[in-house]
Amino acid sequence: NAGVTQTPKFQVLKTGQSMTLQCAQDMNHNSMYWYRQDPGMGLRLIYYSASEGTTDKGEVPNGYNVSRLNKREFSLRLESAAPSQTSVYFCASTLDYENQPQHFGDGTRLSIL
Amino acid sequence: SQKIEQNSEALNIQEGKTATLTCNYTNYSPAYLQWYRQDPGRGPVFLLLIRENEKEKRKERLKVTFDTTLKQSLFHITASQPADSATYLCALSSSGNTPLVFGKGTRLSVIA
Secondary structure, eight states, X not given: OOOXXXXXXXXXXXXXXXXXXXXXXXXXXXXXXXXXXXXXXXXEEEEEESSTTOOEEXXXXXXXXXXXXXXXXXXXXXXXXXXXXXXXXXXXXXXXSSSOOOEEOOOEEEEEO | OOEEEESOSEEEEETTSOEEEEEEEXXXXXXXXXXXXXXXXXXXXXXXXXXXXXXXXXEXXXXXXXXXXXXXXXXXXSSOOGGGOEEEEEEXXXXXXXXXXXXXXXXXXXXX
16 A cells, blocks of 8 residues: 655756656545645645645745646646755645645655756 | 744653643634654654544544643653654644644654
């Protein structure tokens, strides 16, 4: 039972390059989320998808786009990477949007030079 | 502005003692509050959820309290062990339709 799988685990980019972070869950969950985690800042929500076919901005959406490809997959795209986007990115899912524990992947460590 | 504060960045305790971690919030009316554990290099793992109308929740050696008057949740680990060493995150949501917001976490070290 894989849970939430994120790929890649590590990535180094140059400023201005584009990149898509992939996330897939096998728990038949309806809601999915993308967070970034920076030292001293905690987890901050970038975008979320309450259900298949919908996406909404979170606290820090600038510089990112998302696609809910199907019920299982939710991708995060950096169109033109900037050093300020160096972070650890976590994907999470919940059964439904309301009042549910979140299941996290183990993150993508992204460095932008 | 809305704030979630976890009382300290780091907490060291001796093995066998009870660890108590604090989560305070301002300008929220949370419907529920969650606690997570995060180990280095891993994603957070859900531990407990407590609703606004519940005062206390227990799971094995873990206990969470939720005081909406004090705007505070306490997270206790009894008979702590070195394996309990991790960062613990609190998270809350004002209602079912608003996203979960996380605190910055407290790094707990249990010393043998």
